[in-house]
Amino acid sequence: MSIAQLRQEYHNRICKENIRIRPHKKNEIGYxxxxxxGNEASMKIAWGIVNRLSYTADYESIYGQTSGDxxxxxxxxxxxxxxxxxxxxxxxxxxxxxxxxxxVFDQYQxxxxxxxxxxxNSELASSLGIDYIVKPDIVIGRWPVSDEEINRERELINAExxxxxxxxxxxxxxxxxxxxxxxxxxxxLRSDRAQNARLEAxxxxxxxxxxxxxxxxxxxxxxxxxxxxxxxxxxxxxCVYHFALPELQEAxxxxxxEDQLDMLITLIEGRRLRDISDLPFDLAI
Numbered sequence: 058m059s060i061a062q063l064r065q066e067y068h069n070r071i072c073k074e075n076i077r078i079r080p081h082k083k084n085e086i087g088y089x090x091x092x093x094x095g096n097e098a099s100m101k102i103a104w105g106i107v108n109r110l111s112y113t114a115d116y117e118s119i120y121g122q123t124s125g126d127x128x129x130x131x132x133x134x135x136x137x138x139x140x141x142x143x144x145x146x147x148x149x150x151x152x153x154x155x156x157x158x159x160x161v162f163d164q165y166q167x168x169x170x171x172x173x174x175x176x177x178n179s180e181l182a183s184s185l186g187i188d189y190i191v192k193p194d195i196v197i198g199r200w201p202v203s204d205e206e207i208n209r210e211r212e213l214i215n216a217e218x219x220x221x222x223x224x225x226x227x228x229x230x231x232x233x234x235x236x237x238x239x240x241x242x243x244x245x246l247r248s249d250r251a252q253n254a255r256l257e258a259x260x261x262x263x264x265x266x267x268x269x270x271x272x273x274x275x276x277x278x279x280x281x282x283x284x285x286x287x288x289x290x291x292x293x294x295x296c297v298y299h300f301a302l303p304e305l306q307e308a309x310x311x312x313x314x315e316d317q318l319d320m321l322i323t324l325i326e327g328r329r330l331r332d333i334s335d336l337p338f339d340l341a342i
Contacts (some may be wrong), residue, residue, distance in 0.1 A: 060139055064334050067135040068301065071277075072112045075127045075244075077119045087116070090124060091245050091277045098314050102279040105308025106301055129155045129194045129242045132275055132300075132333070136195065136240070139337035147341040150200040152234055158192040162236035163225040164267035191257045194242040197271075197340065198234030201226055225267065238271035238340055243287070246278040251287040258293035271295055271340055275333060279305065281320040288329040296339070297324075302332035 078087040081094065088094060092103035137153040160169040172190050204227065207213055214221055216229065225231040239261055241254040258272045272293065277300045278284050288297040299305055302325075309317050324330035331339070 058138075058142070060142065060334055060337065063135060063139045063142075067131060067333065068110050070131045070134075071128070071300065072107070072110055073115075074131065075119070075124055076107060076112060076115070077124075078114050078116050080116075090119065092279055093245070096280065098312065098317060099280050101312045102305070102308045102314075102317070105311050106279060106304045109304040109307060110301065125242070125244045128244045128275075128277065128300075132240070132242055133195045135333070136197070136337060136340070139334075140197070140340055143337055143341045146338075150202070151237070152198045152200065154196050154198075155194060157196050157198075158190055159196070159236060159239070159261065159264075160190055161234065162196070162198055163231055163233040164236055164265040164270070166233060167266060168264060191239070191260050193239040193257065195238075195240035196236060197238040197240070199237045200234060201228040201231055203228045235268075236270040238273065240271075241274040243274060243276040243278065246276055246280075246283045246287060248286055251283075254287055255293050262293065273298060273336065273339075275300060275336070277301070279308070281305075281309070281317050281324060281330075284330060285320055285324060288324050289327075296329060296331055298331050298333050298336045300333050302330065 075090075077090045079090050079094070081087045081100075086104075088100040089103040089107050093099040133153055133155055137151075140147070140151065159165040160172055168190055204214060204216065207227070208215075214227075221227060222230060225233065225235055239257070241257060243250050243254065254274050261272055262269060273295050274287055275298045276284060276287070284297060284299070287294070306321065309321055321330070
C-alpha cells in the first residue's frame with residue numbers, strides 16, 4: 058500500500074467516523090462539525106473540503122469531545138501504518154499510543170518521581186502545579202536495541218567494554234521507550250486550544266533530559282487565520298500539519314477569500330504548515 062492510498066483510507070475513516078453535518082437556522086444544508094457556525098468563511102471552506110473528500114452527508118449527532126478523541130485515534134493509525142512503510146529510511150522498533158504521559162519515556166522519567174512527590178504533598182502541588190506532566194494526544198516512542206542488533210553486521214561493542222554505559226539506545230542500559238515524537242491533535246482551533254498546544258511543546262523542550270522529540274500538531278481547522286495562532290512563530294512546534302491541505306487550498310481558492318488565501322500562502326511558504334502526508338516523512342528525519 059502506498060502513502061497516497063493510506064491518506065485516502067485516513068480520509069475515508071474521518072468522513073465515516075468523525076465528520077457530521079449540524080443543522081443551521083439560516084440554511085437547509087447545515088454545516089460540517091469542524092466549521093464555526095458563527096463564521097461564514099469557515100462553513101464555506103469546510104464544505105469545500107468535505108466535497109473534495111467525496112463525503113456523504115451524515116446528520117447523526119456526535120459530541121465534540123468524541124470528535125477529538127476519534128481524530129486522535131484515526132491519525133495515530135495513519136501514522137503507524139505510513140511510518141512503518143518508511144522503515145528503510147528510519148529503522149527501529151516503534152510504539153504508538155494515545156494513552157501515555159511523557160513521564161514513561163527515557164528523557165522525562167525524572168518527572169515520574171516528581172509527580173509522585175507532588176501528588177503526596179498538596180501544598181507542593183498548589184505551588185508547582187502539574188502542567189509539566191504533559192500527556193500528548195499521540196506519542197511515538199522507539200524501543201532500545203539489544204547489543205546483538207547493534208552488532209548485527211560486525212562487532213561494535215560487547216558487554217566487557219567499559220564504554221557507552223549511559224546511552225539509552227542500548228537495551229542493557231535502559232528498558233524505557235525513547236520519545237521520538239509528540240503530536241497534538243486539534244479537530245478545530247480556538248485561541249485556548251492553540252495556547253495549550255504551545256504550552257505542551259514548551260514543557261517538552263524545558264523538561265527533557267536527553268534528545269528533543271519531534272513536537273508537532275495536526276488539525277482539521279478550516280480557517281488559516283486560526284491555524285496561524287498555532288503555526289506562526291518558531292521555537293516551540295516543529296510544524297503544523299493539516300489533515301487535508303491540498304483540499305483546503307482548493308476550497309479557499311473557490312470562495313475567493315483573499316485574507317484566508319494570503320494567510321495560507323504565508324504559512325505554507327514560511328514552512329509552518331504542511332499536509333498530513335508530509336508528517337511520516339518528516340518523522341523519518
